[in-house]
Amino acid sequence: MPRPASKEPESGSDRQGIGQGSDQGMLARATGARLWKDHGLLLWAHFLVPPVLAALVVAATFATPVLAGILAAIVLGIAAVSARALMIRLSQTEEARLALTNQLIQSQKLAAIGELSAGIAHEINNPIAIIAQEGEWATHLIGEAEKQCSADFAEVKDSLREVRAQVDRCKNITHKLLDFARKREPVIQDVDVSRIIEDMARLVDKEAAYKNVTLVRSLPQDLPKLRTDAPLLRQVVLNLMTNALHAVSEGGRIEASARADNGFLEISITDNGCGIAPENIDKIFNPFFTTKPPGQGTGLGLSMCHTLVTGMKGEICVDSKPGQGTTFIVRLPR
Amino acid sequence: MDINILLVDDENDFVETMVKRFGIRKMAIDSAKSGQEALAALATKDYDVIILDVRMPGMDGLETLKLIRERAPLTEVIMLTGHASLEAGMQGMNLGAYDYVLKPADFDDLLDKVRKAFERKELNAKARKQGA
Numbered sequence: 001m002p003r004p005a006s007k008e009p010e011s012g013s014d015r016q017g018i019g020q021g022s023d024q025g026m027l028a029r030a031t032g033a034r035l036w037k038d039h040g041l042l043l044w045a046h047f048l049v050p051p052v053l054a055a056l057v058v059a060a061t062f063a064t065p066v067l068a069g070i071l072a073a074i075v076l077g078i079a080a081v082s083a084r085a086l087m088i089r090l091s092q093t094e095e096a097r098l099a100l101t102n103q104l105i106q107s108q109k110l111a112a113i114g115e116l117s118a119g120i121a122h123e124i125n126n127p128i129a130i131i132a133q134e135g136e137w138a139t140h141l142i143g144e145a146e147k148q149c150s151a152d153f154a155e156v157k158d159s160l161r162e163v164r165a166q167v168d169r170c171k172n173i174t175h176k177l178l179d180f181a182r183k184r185e186p187v188i189q190d191v192d193v194s195r196i197i198e199d200m201a202r203l204v205d206k207e208a209a210y211k212n213v214t215l216v217r218s219l220p221q222d223l224p225k226l227r228t229d230a231p232l233l234r235q236v237v238l239n240l241m242t243n244a245l246h247a248v249s250e251g252g253r254i255e256a257s258a259r260a261d262n263g264f265l266e267i268s269i270t271d272n273g274c275g276i277a278p279e280n281i282d283k284i285f286n287p288f289f290t291t292k293p294p295g296q297g298t299g300l301g302l303s304m305c306h307t308l309v310t311g312m313k314g315e316i317c318v319d320s321k322p323g324q325g326t327t328f329i330v331r332l333p334r
Numbered sequence: 335m336d337i338n339i340l341l342v343d344d345e346n347d348f349v350e351t352m353v354k355r356f357g358i359r360k361m362a363i364d365s366a367k368s369g370q371e372a373l374a375a376l377a378t379k380d381y382d383v384i385i386l387d388v389r390m391p392g393m394d395g396l397e398t399l400k401l402i403r404e405r406a407p408l409t410e411v412i413m414l415t416g417h418a419s420l421e422a423g424m425q426g427m428n429l430g431a432y433d434y435v436l437k438p439a440d441f442d443d444l445l446d447k448v449r450k451a452f453e454r455k456e457l458n459a460k461a462r463k464q465g466a
């Protein structure tokens with residue numbers, strides 16, 4: 001079974017509002033508050049039958065000791081069974097409550113990180129732009145000075161070039177972050193998922209060929225159209241394919257497939273690459289989590305995929321075996 | 335139904351062929367030879383769909399895309415590329431491009447994408463109007 005992404009799938013409307021209405025309902029369900037509604041009669045029996053029988057035993061003691069003995073045994077038996085049932089129920093609800101609390105904490109954490117980083121990106125965007133401008137101006141001045149005093153400022157120019165390169169890198173990250181935080185309302189169209197997968201696969205094909213990697217498509221002919229946001233889905237598919245391409249080694253294999261089942265359409269991207277270490281699997285959807293060397297990955301890809309898929313009211317899951325490969329599954333309602 | 339289309343590409347032959355082919359279908363399209371020209375055109379007319387080459391001398395396609403998205407957020411952009419560059423593809427999609435077409439573009443394919451992009455633009459415009 002692929003495990004669901006640790007971020008809680010929430011509907012677009014209560015993106016930040018964690019711990020309100022719907023979650024309370026979930027919590028109630030998990031802690032068994034609903035038990036009363038569903039099994040009220042049974043529970044009354046659980047609680048009332050043993051003492052009633054106990055009373056009968058006491059009454060019976062006055063009649064015959066044998067009858068009292070038999071009744072006492074029955075009472076003990078019933079009490080034991082009901083106690084066991086309650087214990088099981090309790091430990092189950094406790095487990096469910098724990099899982100849910102973890103989910104809530106995780107999604108709250110992600111929302112907070114997202115908000116914070118967008119805030120920072122916004123704040124440092126202007127200073128970065130000014131640094132870029134000043135750098136350009138300095139480069140220009142150095143050029144003029146060089147002409148006038150025919151000196152060689154190669155080293156200064158070199159260092160200015162490096163400043164510029166690093167500023168560009170920062171700009172890239174802040175833009176990605178701001179873009180990421182921008183709330184995009186999905187625009188719903190009829191979407192041919194096979195076509196989207198094929199189109200995005202073609203973008204990946206050439207780079208895959210460099211690495212001698214085959215990108216296999218298994219797309220059924222009769223895949224139904226999906227009502228969803230086309231460019232957002234393209235972004236998700238392209239990100240997953242790119243990650244897969246980075247994960248496989250020379251001669252690797254990636255498979256992109258889609259299938260429809262009751263009310264859902266499932267897209268999976270499977271690779272036979274390095275896989276994800278168990279200690280990382282809970283972190284891969286976090287913004288900025290990356291195992292790539294600095295400058296090569298910002299760690300925003302999967303986090304963005306998660307946000308986009310949730311925005312489309314779908315789910316994204318991962319299943320990975322270190323050393324064997326990884327499958328990402330995107331499940332979208334039809 | 336008229337779609338206002340702008341084709342941005344520095345390759346003359348390609349632009350001519352496209353203008354002709356759209357013309358056969360009674361669709362008038364404008365063209366621009368550079369990012370700067372495209373932005374100038376955008377300032378004078380409200381385009382529905384812009385077909386934008388990624389690789390152009392001067393302001394490149396991605397830079398142009400960024401500015402188009404800022405200035406005309408409702409206009410949909412289809413990226414056009416001769417060499418399938420994954421990195422440019424990712425950046426283009428992340429910057430809000432609607433779709434991608436690899437050169438040599440199959441015309442029917444491109445037309446189909448233009449129609450879809452236009453449909454999205456209309457839906458988006460309607461949603462905004464209702465929201466406002």
Ligand SMILES: Nc1ncnc2c1ncn2[C@@H]1O[C@H](COP(=O)(O)OP(=O)(O)OP(=O)(O)O)[C@@H](O)[C@H]1O
Binds near residue numbers: 243274291
């Ligand atoms: N198919 C995969 N196989 C193995 N590991 C993966 C796979 N997909 C993602 N990962 C792991 O998850 C991490 C986060 O992925 P994500 O796409 O969010 O960021 P990134 O690819 O590192 O950087 P970016 O996408 O911003 O360029 C990766 O660094 C990698 O460790």
Ligand SMILES: [Mg+2]
Binds near residue numbers: 239242243297301
């Ligand atoms: Mg990635």
